[in-house]
Amino acid sequence: MSILKHMLAAAVGAAALAGLSASASAQTIGFSQVGSESDWRTAFSADMKAEAEKRGIKLQFSDAQQKEENQLKAVRSFIAQKVDAIIIAPVVVTGWDQVLKEAQAAKIPVFIADRAVESDPSLFVTRIAADFNLEGRLAGAWLAQASKGNCNIVELQGTVGSAPAIERKKGFEAVISLFPNMKIVKSQSGNFTTSGGKEVMESFIKATDGLKDVCAVWAHNDNMMLGAIQAMKEAGLKPGKDVLTVSVDGVPDIFKAMLAGESDASVELKSDIGKYIYDVVQGYLKGKHDYPKWVLIPSDLHTPADAAEMLKKKGG
């Protein structure tokens, strides 16, 4: 029996890691985050936590580790906990109807942050997000101007099937299709990660004989671009000089790369968006119910000209 006792003790000890019971008085909001796959994502998570604290919100934060099934479980746990509102930053666009119906049945309002969902719009209050398509258009417009409309482009796509990957690609293509001498010559997914970007870039470098006739690298996020920059440097190329780079996110490291002359432009996807999101959530909980189905978070493009300033702002 002693083994049983040990097991019991271990179980209680393990569960004790989960901490003590929490009070239920303050406004409680459950937030299911995609994961911590990029610097932007972790900055976004940190801002959500900091902003919640500032506003006296009790935030139930759950990292889905980039898995839809974890996210569905987290949302169901939030419903069971009877939180006041649920914010979902979805991993994928599909598969949400059932759990959203359950939240609606429990009379808990759901807000979608960042990526979109393919679901009956009556099942959630609104989506609070930047426009991925606009980000792609901004990147394309910058590149069209920087290359004077003549450019062979290699593209590092985000996670296959994810909304930012689909929309940034569409927006970018919409702009470059206006220029007959601009085209994407290679395109592959780097899964939004630095290592993925590096790996794909290495294969691009091999396939194009050292980026011969390639004028620009376009990455759906900065992390992949940072990997690509590393791959280009290792292949003896000069990113930012031999090849133009444009990506999306505006993480501190991309501004550092700009200051080192290795990166040319990044569309900032603001990570300090907790204020935009909580404004809507708290407004709704106070009784304002006439939000549009998409509350837009603005985005800007940055270049080496304001990289130092941006880096300081991001605390890099």
Next chain:
Amino acid sequence: MGEEDMNERYMPLAATIVVFLAIYAFGAAAYNNFLSTLVFGDLLTDNAFVIIAAIGATFVILSGGIDLSVGSMIGFVSVAMAALDAQGWHPLLSALLLVSFGAVFGGAMGALIDACDIQPFILTLAAMFLLRGLCFVITLDSLPINHPFVAAFSDWRIPLPGDGRLSASALLMLAALAAGIVLAHFTRFGANVYAIGGDRNSARLMGAPIRRTMIQVYGLGGFYGALAGVAYAFYTGSGYPLAAVGVELDAIAAVVLGGTLLTGGVGYVAGTLFGGLIQGTIQTLITFDGRLTSWWTKIVIGALLFFFITAQRSIMRSTALMRHPA
């Protein structure tokens, strides 16, 4: 077989159930609203597909093997269901086709493992890559399954007292579990699996049909893997090529936490249910807490696994010593 011996055999299963109850009791004591039929019903629903896959994995592990292709099988089946849905197939028809495919695919793996004497680890690793690759050949995007049957399936539930419910997925899982228990403990096939996993050479000498049983074991693993894929597709109402990455490891963890020995021959299918529920409960606890990063789920499960394996090892040692005192 003495009474003492029986106690030793049931020990890992009993330990698993005690750990599950202890973790659950902790949650009930520490968090508001944890002790509700809603949480318990969700636990069964949300973990149904992992547990279904783990039941199949239990047979494979009982036979002394391993199947790493389960997660990819789930992804493949979910994507294939969605693709067939887009072609106008009824989900039940495509489920039937894909579950048969899973059984045949698994059976072929079993035949190859036995005929060519290949390490199950390597062969099923190859199958894992193959099936995951096929997902991306079918689609790069996440695809919805729009057939009204899928929505009806996930809407259907038996209300439990309180605000909980027993969903169709949970019932599917419980039915799969019941079938697994019958197969393992009340059939000749089950006896052969235990015999081969315990000691393959003696099993051969005693006339157990090795080849046939290996084909059946991996076929059953493939069947349960594909069934888990169907459950996953119904659960999310979609197919996603990156779905269930790494679930084969969750399934193996559920089997080991359930008290089945990785070396084969010892264990209970029912334990796997509790192994899966332990993982799910830890995840729920950490979400309920809301302050710890969800990665603690992995840390706690890792610690529990480590503990179970060492505890099993010492039980095995002491049993062996009692039988053959040095």
